[in-house]
Amino acid sequence: MGRRFLVIIVLLFPALMGYSNNIKVDSLWKVLKAELKKENSYIKRKEQKIQAIRQQLVETPAKEFNPRFKLLSDLFNEYSAFRFDSAITSAHRMIAISQKFNKKKQLIKSQMSLATVLMKSGFYKEAFDAMATIDTNRMLKQTRYEYLLLRGFLHAEIGSFNNDAYYAKQYHLASKTDFKNAGQLINPDEMEKTISLAFLPDSGSRKKPTAGFYYNYLLSHKLTEHQIAIVATRISHAYAKDDKLLLVTLAAINDIRSATKETFAIFLLGQELFQHNRNNDAYICMQEALGNAAFYGTRNRAAQIESVLPLIASRLIEEKQHEKDMLWIGFVIFMFVAIVLVFQLVIFRKQMIRIKTNEQVIQQKNKELEDANGRLWESSRIKEELIGLFFKTCSSYIETLDKVKRKAQHNIKIGKYQDANIVLGNVHIQTEKNQLYSTLDRVFLTLFPNFVASFNSLLKQEDQLWLKEGELLTATLRIFALIRLGITDIETIAKILGYTVNTVYTYKARIKGKAVVPPELFEQKIMEIKFTDNH
Template identity: 25%
Template sequence: MPPDSLPKTTEGLLTLLDEEIERRYEYVAKPLQRIDSIHKVINTTTDLKKKLNLYEAIGDQYDGVNADSAILYFTRGIDMGIACGDSVLAQRCLFKRCLQLTIIGAAKECIDQIKSAEDFGIYPENRYRYYATGRFVYYNLAVFYPYRQSVDTYLSLGLPYAKGCLELTAPNTPEHELNKALIHHSLKQGILHIAHLNDVISLSTSLDRNFVQASTLLGEAYMASGKDTDAINAFAAAAIANIRNADRHGTALMRLGMVLYSQGDIKSAYKYLATALDNTVMGGVRMNSAQISQALAPVQNDIHVIERNRFIFLACLIAVLLILLGFIVFLIIKQRKEVIVLKTMKKRLSNANMVKETYITEFLNLCSANMEKTEEFSRLCRRKITAGQSEELLHYIKSGKVSEEQRNIFYNIFDDAFIHIFPTFIADVNLLLQSDKQLVTMNTELRILAFTRLGMDDTTRIARFLGLSLNTIYTYRNKLRNKALNRETFESDVMKIGQIA
C-alpha cells in the first residue's frame, strides 16, 4: 500500500492503525536522525545567520515529536535572530513557539505573546503565520473546553484569524478550504463546515497536516451528530496520518478511543487511549494529558472489572479442572487397584487349578501306594501261610511295621500335597508364633494345624490320621497356643492363612 493511501472500510482502517501503532517509534526515529544531522552541521559552522536557520530547522523537526524541545530551539532562534538583527526570522520563531506553548497548556502566555507582536507590528512576511497561530490557539481551546459557552467564546475569538488566513491563501487549495471550514464552524453552519472539510481531504494526501486537521474536525462533527461509524473512520484516518508524520500532538487517537468506548469496545478503547497517553507524555502535550486521563479512567475501571471477572472465571475453571483431574486420577488409581486385584485373583485361581491337579495327582499316588502295599502284604501273607509260617506272620503284624510304613507314606504324600496348596503355610504360621518358637519343617504340630486349616475340627479323626491319642492331640494344641503371639485368636488366625482377599 502506498504511504499516503488509506483503506476505505472501518475494519481496514483500524487494522492499519494497529500496524502503524506498532511502528510508531520507527516514524519518530526519522526526524530525530535529521536533528542529529543538523547538529553536526551546527557544530562545524561559525556563520550566525546559518546557525539561526539551523536552530529554526531543529525546532521544526521537534514540532510534533517533543514540544518542550521545540520551544527550546525556537527560543534560541528568537534570541539569535534579535542578536543578528533578523527581526523577521525572530518573529517567525516567536509564532512557532506560540504553537508549542498552546500544546503544553500555556495558552495564556501564547495569547499574550501574540498581542505583544500585534502591538509591535506584524511583518508582512509573517502575516499568514500570525493569523495561523491565532487560529490554532483559539480553535484548540474550543476543543479543549467542552462547555458550550466557552466553545462559543473561543470560536468567536478564532474567527478573525481564520478569515485572515483565508484572505492569504489561494482558492481551491487544502489550506483555503480548511479556513472556510473553520469559518463555517464558528458561524455554526454545520453542513458547510463538513462539506469544506471533505474538500480539504479530497485536495490533500494523508501525509499533509491539513488532511490530519480536517479529518480530526470531521470526526468531531460526526461524533456530535451521532454518526459514530463515520467518526471512527475519520479519527482512524487522522490517527494513521499523525503516526506517519511522527506527530504526537494530535487528538485523533484520543477521540477514537472515546467513540469506541461509547460503543462498548472496551479493549480497543483502552489500547488507543493508552497509546494516546503515551504519545502525550513522550511529546510533552500536557494540554491533552488531562482529557486523555479523564477519558481513560472509566475505561481502566471497566478493564479491571473484566480482568477480575476473567480471573474469577479462570479460577473457577481451574478448580473444576482440578476436581475433574482428581476424579480421573482417583478412577485411574481405582482401576489400577482393580487390575492388580484381578491379576492377583487370576494368579491365585491359576495356582488353585495347579493345586487341584497336584491334589488329584497326590490322591492317586496315595491310592496307588496303598494298593501296592496291600498287594505286597497279601503276597506276604500267602507266602507265609503256604510255608507254614503263621506264627512268624502274626509276629510281623503285631510289630506294627505295616501300619508305620503306611503312615509314613501318608505323611509324605499329605505334606507334599498340603504345601502345594499352601506354599507359604510354614512362614505364615511362624508369623503367628513367638520369635523363639519358630517351626522349620512339617512335623506333627504343623500337621495338626494343617488339618485345622483344612476345616477338620473332629479331633478323633485327626488322632486317627496321625496315629495319636486324643490327649496327645490336645497337648499339642495347647503347646501351640502357648507359643502363639495371640493365644485367644491363634486358631482363627490359622484359618485365615491362604485366603483370597
C-alpha cells in the same frame, strides 16, 4: 514545462505502486507519545535559539538595515508559530524599520507577516485590516502570488470559522478565486506539482499517490521539521481513515519537534482519532492542542477545541463506565464460574473418593479371590498327592495281603499249619505303620518344604523342635502337618496316627502354650505356611 510535468508523473508512477497504503499508524503513534514527553526540551531549545537571535539584534547597530531586518525576520519566523504576542511585536518592528528606511519590498513582506500571524490567531478583522494597508501597485509576480495565497487562506479560515449557510459560502468562493488567480501567476515547482497530485481525482489508469508514498517523499527531501508538518497537514486533507491518520501523525510529531505551538495538526489528529473511536488517544491530542492554543494565544483554535473536547470527555466517561460495568459483569461471571467449579470439584472429589474406595474394595475382593483360588489350587494339589499316596499305599497293602493269603492258604491246604502260622507272623503291623508315616512325611515335606522352619518360627527359641538325623517329622509335627493338610477333626487325626483323642489334645495344648503368638491364632498361622508345588 508541460513535458517536465509529464516526466515527473511517469517517474513517480512505479514508485507509487510500490508503496503500501497499509502502513501501520500504531508505531508512529508511539513515537508521538515519546515526543510529547520530550516537549519541554524542544521548547527550551527553541527559547535558546530565540535568545541567541535577540542577543545578535542587540549587538547590531541601529543604522544597519539589512542585518537588523534579517534578524527581525528570523525572530519573527521563530515566534510566528511559537508565541503570538512576540510574533506581533516582531512584525511591527519589521514594519517600523522598513518604513524608517523606506524599503517598500521589505515593508510588504512585513505587512504580510503581520496579517499571517493575525490570521493564525483568529484575529480575522485585524488580518483584513493589515492586508488593506499593503500597497499592491507594481508588485513583483512572486510577491503578488504570495499575497493572493495569503488572502485565499484568510477567506478560507474565516469561512470555516463562521460555518454558516450564507456568509461562509461567499468566503469560500472568494478563497477559490484567490487560489485560482495565484495559480495563474507562476508555474509550480516540482514539489508543488507532486503535492497537487494528491488532490486530483483518479481517472483511467492514473491513480493518485498513496499516503505512504508522501510519508516517504517528505522524509527523503531536505525539509525542516516545520515544513514537513505544514506539507503533511496540507496533504492529509486529500485522504481519509488510516491514510489521513498517517499524515497528520507525522505532522504532529514534527510540530512537537519544531516547538510549533500554533499547530493545526494535533487538533486534526485528535478529531481523526475520535472518529476512529480511539477516544483516550483523541483526548491526549485535544489536551495538547488546548495547551498549545493557550501557550500561543490562538482564540479561534481554543474555541474549536473547547467545542470538541467535552464530546471526547463524555465518550471517555461512557467508556470508563462501560469498562466498569463489564468489569462487574466479568466479576459476577467469574464468581459464578468459580462457584460452579468449586461445586464440580467437590462432586469430583467425592466421585474420586468413591472410585478410590471402590478400587480398594475391588482390589481387596481380587486379593481375596486370588487367595481363594490359591487355596483351591493348593487344596487340589494336596488332594492329588494324598489320593495318589492313598491308592499307591492301598495297592501295596492289597498286593502284600494277597501274597500272605495265598501262602497261608497253600500251607493250610497241604497241612503245614506251622508254616502258615509263620507266614502270618511275618506280617509286622507296626513296621507297616512306620512305613506309612514315613511315606506320608515325605509327601508332606515335598508339598511344604519349609514347614519345619516355619513351624519353629512360631515357637520360642528354647521350645523349638529340631529333627534327629534321618528323621522327617516328629509326632507333634505330624499332628500339625495333618492340620495344615486340612484335617482338623481330632478323632480323625487320632485314628490316622493311632493315638487317643486325649493324646492329640495334649500335644496341641502343649505346643500352643509354648507359642509366641496367641493360642487362638496358632492354627491360623499354621494354615498360612506356604505351599510349594515342585512338580
